[in-house]
Amino acid sequence: MPAKTEVLGIGNAIVDVLARVDDTLLDKRGLTKGTMQLIDEPQAEALYGELGPAVEMSGGSGANTIAGLAGLGIATGFIGKVRNDQLGKVFTHDIRATGTRFDTTPASEGPATARCLVMITPDGERTMNTFLGASAGLGPEDIAEAAIAGADTIYLEGYLWDPPHAKAAFKKAAQIARDNDRQVALTLSDTFCVERHRESFLELIRSDVDILFANEREIMALYETDDFDEAASHVRKDAELAVLTRSEKGSLVLRDGEAHAVKAHRVERVVDATGAGDLFAAGFLAGLARGKSLVQCAELGALAAAEIISHVGARAEADLKVTADKAGLL
């Protein structure tokens, strides 16, 4: 691995538990399809008991993006908190196995490693219930100035805004990045997450964020509008570079006076939408790191997203670098 870090992610360190469910289970539990809801450990146990056979795989929005970037040949690092338990070992193994530098000290006591129960409905959509566990224990003490200052770009996951201690870590990282002229990228993560933190997200975007990633629903939630074009015109004023994803409608990239609408990559069948946004961000950031045009960055994002939604799980099965090379995008 090169000594230099090109992209350093900070996010929740989560193991996904993926299970197929019928829509009736979502109705029964009053869950909104496509969103993420926080639950506590007893709720996680109870819900797990209702799920069918499952598959365990490392996840976490920011960590998925970092794993994708590593797969695209970018020098990556990750900061996030696990416990020193079996799932913590799984998360640690998997992120390191991508070539990513990961040395946040695991918690030796307190709640277990975070789990996200991902319910996949027959339409390929995923609805998530997350027990944050040890990942909420990430704090400013886990943010080393040298790590932040040594990375070209810091990628922050909006979900980290939920646990107060992690939010402090997040703010410290953004400040160090700012002081060292590093790029700061942020993903809004989820509509409910936006609802919970609208004002502070807006403040952060206006002051500290260079690159904002959001999907259609998130950007509309941020600006409290049902009109995507209106949300897009707002974000142009607030963000230096905004990357808005719209599922099968493609993406819209906005910077200064520029606006580029880029098509989605065709997939035969959406098997599992988990990680689509995370991998889009990975492709986009990889393109930026390699000096590609904004349109090429978005095409690379679309390519990585297409790979991830054509199978179960939010980590790549195919060799993303080979795929990107073949498409002439890297």
Added chain:
Amino acid sequence: MPAKTEVLGIGNAIVDVLARVDDTLLDKRGLTKGTMQLIDEPQAEALYGELGPAVEMSGGSGANTIAGLAGLGIATGFIGKVRNDQLGKVFTHDIRATGTRFDTTPASEGPATARCLVMITPDGERTMNTFLGASAGLGPEDIAEAAIAGADTIYLEGYLWDPPHAKAAFKKAAQIARDNDRQVALTLSDTFCVERHRESFLELIRSDVDILFANEREIMALYETDDFDEAASHVRKDAELAVLTRSEKGSLVLRDGEAHAVKAHRVERVVDATGAGDLFAAGFLAGLARGKSLVQCAELGALAAAEIISHVGARAEADLKVTADKAGLL
């Protein structure tokens, strides 16, 4: 779930850790492709460290067969040992979520829940390294006479012959089944397993086994010959009903004077061969339980095997019952 158990499996309770590898890793470690090798916990840790990102999924040969049977609508039970740790909970959740009765007491001390490191090469073949851990602690005390006597068929996994305590459990179960006029089915599991236990397997087959499952390589290893037809003529004399699988060459079913060669089910691409034999046995036993002809049983076996090799992991992704119904086989 019906009160009656149609098939009760006894086997190792294992969580699979599936990772894609290049052939060079197998060469480097001197592993024979397609076989299973036992390793201890330090070896498991070392090998895990060399593997790329992995997926965790419940496995275990006999347990895969039972999960497949449950998916085909058969009333099932399973006996196997986990520890009361995180992977033990995963195994327990997944087997129960299929509708299978599973109430072997988990170990509260001693080695961790068993793990099988499954290395999937680009050709779709799998090579396995298993740390038996808690599953080797299965013993005669875990075999309740009522459970065995209450099941129509007992399905025994050859791998259980490895740990001496489990072998005693296995023999006790076979004896109770025999005393209660229950059917006993056995799978030879693996060529190396056959090499280790040839004489006692032959003795068991001749005295206690009603239905024998083996693949081509295993049956040739059992009779120490390179000629499949010769092995087949031997097994006709030793086993009441022998079901021999031959990958893409289909299967051969032998009973008394009868011999039926049945074609394999076509698959577009073999993604991961893990569980092919286990699921063939599931389909075959489901057919037997529903009074189908031997040819139909083998067709159902081929159908279930085809589903499992077209994706990663040894537990079904598709609804096997719907698939079997559509094919007019159940």
